[in-house]
Amino acid sequence: MERIAFIYGDIFIYWHSVILTCGILTAIFLFLAFWLDRGGKLLSGAGAVVVSFLLSIVLSRFIHWYSMSSTYASFHTAMTDYTTGSFALMGVFIGCILAACLLRLFKVHNKLLTMLDSMALAGACGIAVGRLADLFTNADLGMEVGFSTGLPFAYPVVDMLTGETTYRLATFMIQSMVAGVLFLVLMVAYFRRRQGKCVLPEGDIALLFILVYCASQALLDSTRYDSLFFRGNGFVSIVQVLCTVGVVVSIVCFSVRMVQNRGWKYGYLLIWLLIAGSLGGAGYMEYHVQRHGHQAVFAYSMMTLCLAAAVLLTLIIHRLSLRKLKFAA
């Protein structure tokens, strides 16, 4: 149930909309601040904001239409009428990356990696704020939780048909916390780089954000009862697949740099195998929890361990890839 924040005559403004807008504005301001701080131009920054906004809306609507086409009268209606229907957050990520690339392609700026870093930092904080919006709706449909009736683990969700209250895993709250912690950690890295205390190439902040956020999101999406699935196969979640792609991209980028900077070593094979094993273990646990829903606690614990291991191993690769740069500096 939507909770009303303000009423002006016939106009109702909901808390959900207020907090979501705050999240968007937070992201915009932080992006511009970081962008300008790193030597970007205000015009290109503002352009990136507008293009990202527009692309994000279109792409997030497209992803939602792809998965839930039956909820729209037609593709045309889905892509032209934005007053109804829903959106997929993953589309925002793709929209922002695409916007940065397009502006670079058209030579509006020449700092693609810096822009992506700024977007990543801003996005982390924007998500941390924006996700709190759904604490004021019934949209947070995580699995039912028996061990807690309070935040941060459980949130009361009222069934619109029966009026019954069930306590469900507060996935959006947890997502907000993860994004918030990630923002703080990346901010520390950003300022240390700014002060010359560490060597962190441009683009690394974006890759680290993608790595950690996507790993956490792959887990959290599994706990939801309203995930978006691929057409014709209701087992495979679109978010989980895109998150896996994001994690793999980070691993590949760091690995390539590691080999370039340190030369080939057979020991790397062990790390990659361990990462592959961890990701495979997480994938198996996803299958396991779909089949054995009553073992959700075990499955999600194992999935968390596997994903954490994959992230840690990737961070080791990242660290190794920096060593040569540090010595060179």
Added chain:
Amino acid sequence: MQDGNVAQPANLGRKILNGTFGAVGATVLLLLAFILAGVMLFASGSAAGTASSTGDQLLMDSYDMYMTNEISDALDGVLQIDKVYWLNDSNVIAPKPNPECYGRTSDPSSLQWLLDEAAPLIDGQELLFSLDVELYPDTEVIYYLDETIFCISWRILMDQDMYTFSEVFIAHPSQFRRYLADDTYGSSKRYYGSDMAKAVNAVSASNGDFYQFRNDGIVVYKGEVHRANANADICFVDDQGDLIFARRGQLKDQKAAEAFVEEHNVRFSIAFGPILVENHKAADIGAYPLGNIDGYYPRAAIGTLGKLHYLQVVAGYTPDPRPTPNIWQFAKKMESFGCEKAYALDGGQTGLIVVGGEVQNYLSYGSERVVSDIIYFATAVPDGG
């Protein structure tokens, strides 16, 4: 140097121009961004699926039922007028079953009294359930009986598989219902079948077609055609509670489906299949795209044994897994149960029967999976009746 002195004013001018242009451009773009963000402020959330009435029609419907039954009470002892209860599809939640009408026993032979009491509903029809049935070890017969519904559920071992039955007699066709998650076609939400059965006060429920999982078939809900793909056999349920089948490819598009729905007063459809039994005979099943028909998986089906007389069946694993029937074997079984019509539902881990809020069959992998829909039978006696 002269060149440098001449260049300075031009560079300065360019800087001013760029700076002004940049500032104006940035301001305009940022303003646009804030306007777009501001639009979000007035974007209201969509109301979740709440029960909606058709207003006057629902009111008159309830009034008719109320008056009929009040007259019956008033003339009690003078004139015998049977009370009639029915449900309206606009009422998402059915009346709550009376807990005192439920019962269970491990001795089926002791249930003659139950069959005698249910005689008005059974109306002389032959039951699949028999008093001398040999139950699956450590299982019970579970039943529910009130004025409008008689449901009896039991499990047996047949061909090394556990067959779970729920045989249902209803007084009015409206008691055979379908529920989509959140009462909304296309909702992204999924719930456990047992949770949905409890939410709608089902006396006996089974999984449906899991329509959300795939784009096949024709989906009709509350008389409205929502999807019209002709690539599955369809089971339509009309306002008389009869099953009407349409074969794959028969209704080629939305228009054909809508015309069919209107012609036959269809209330809802199930889109999985194939058709198992027609006119008391096992159907001739060829290649079929859904349900791994030649594999050995748990199977589920809905069938009719007579007028307002239904059979929900799950042929599944025992705790000691054995091969379960392929679709042809299952069709033969449904024929042997005496079904005049039978239609396959989504099987595998999706297949389940819920009576009184309890899952009756042994589940694949030992656990339910979240699904998008159920079909169920409900009492029509108002709450507290």
